[in-house]
Amino acid sequence: MAVYRNKGIVLRSIRFGEADRILDLYTQDAGLISAIAKGIRKTRSKFGARLEPLSCVEFMAYSGRSLDTLTQAETLRSFHKIREDLVRFDAAARMVGYVKSLSGGDEADRRVFNLLYHALDALEGRGSGFEVMEAAFGMKLAILAGYAPQLDACVECGMEPEDLEGMIRFAPDLGGILCAECGGGSRDSFPLPPGALERLRAIVRLPLKELPETERMSEALRRVVRSHVIAHAPSNALISEGGGRRPA
Ligand SMILES: [Zn+2]
Numbered sequence: 001m002a003v004y005r006n007k008g009i010v011l012r013s014i015r016f017g018e019a020d021r022i023l024d025l026y027t028q029d030a031g032l033i034s035a036i037a038k039g040i041r042k043t044r045s046k047f048g049a050r051l052e053p054l055s056c057v058e059f060m061a062y063s064g065r066s067l068d069t070l071t072q073a074e075t076l077r078s079f080h081k082i083r084e085d086l087v088r089f090d091a092a093a094r095m096v097g098y099v100k101s102l103s104g105g106d107e108a109d110r111r112v113f114n115l116l117y118h119a120l121d122a123l124e125g126r127g128s129g130f131e132v133m134e135a136a137f138g139m140k141l142a143i144l145a146g147y148a149p150q151l152d153a154c155v156e157c158g159m160e161p162e163d164l165e166g167m168i169r170f171a172p173d174l175g176g177i178l179c180a181e182c183g184g185g186s187r188d189s190f191p192l193p194p195g196a197l198e199r200l201r202a203i204v205r206l207p208l209k210e211l212p213e214t215e216r217m218s219e220a221l222r223r224v225v226r227s228h229v230i231a232h233a234p235s236n237a238l239i240s241e242g243g244g245r246r247p248a
Pocket residue numbers: 154155156157158159178179180181182183
């Protein structure tokens with residue numbers, strides 16, 4: 001039994017039996033893991049942490065075949081302000097859906113842990129603009145996972161759109177934008193509102209902390225990011241948990 005210590009963000013926490021919980025955590029050094037925490041809901045629980053969804057914990061555990069077993073946990077950040085606000089929580093839940101859908105294998109990626117931590121931190125710290133935070137997180141995560149969409153030139157003809165206000169479509173399956181000429185007859189694409197491409201490029205470029213608190217394009221940005229993740233996610237079990245529905 002290998003005992004280890006790690007930091008993780010609780011993605012999901014479900015009751016199991018009388019007093020136990022089964023957790024999904026995105027950890028700093030081991031990527032996505034599932035673990036059981038026994039006796040967590042007893043009054044004299046040995047856990048200092050309550051292991052609520054989105055909280056960031058430092059924990060000790062030993063490895064098991066399918067489930068690891070947590071033996072200790074301590075809260076580093078509870079992110080309780082996110083859980084207490086529906087709109088914030090909805091954005092965070094979708095971020096969690098993105099993490100689950102884009103973390104296909106066992107690969108550990110500390111950058112994913114850091115990105116999620118900073119996104120939760122920014123979500124908790126701001127008073128509005130949660131949707132653009134969610135979209136920017138999904139976009140940055142897709143890029144980290146190796147699914148960067150092509151936003152500088154048409155995926156069909158390679159032409160750079162000169163007129164960013166002009167007719168541009170996004171094609172999730174092709175992984176990028178289509179110019180007016182190539183996008184004309186494409187069924188598997190949808191039009192971007194004028195100016196949306198510029199905002200898409202901005203959420204790729206800007207650090208999370210610098211995203212605007214008012215973003216008039218946030219719905220268009222979310223649509224692009226969601227459709228892109230759904231089209232390319234290795235584990236497509238995803239997103240229903242994040243509050244959305246996959247298209248049939
Ligand atoms: Zn084209």
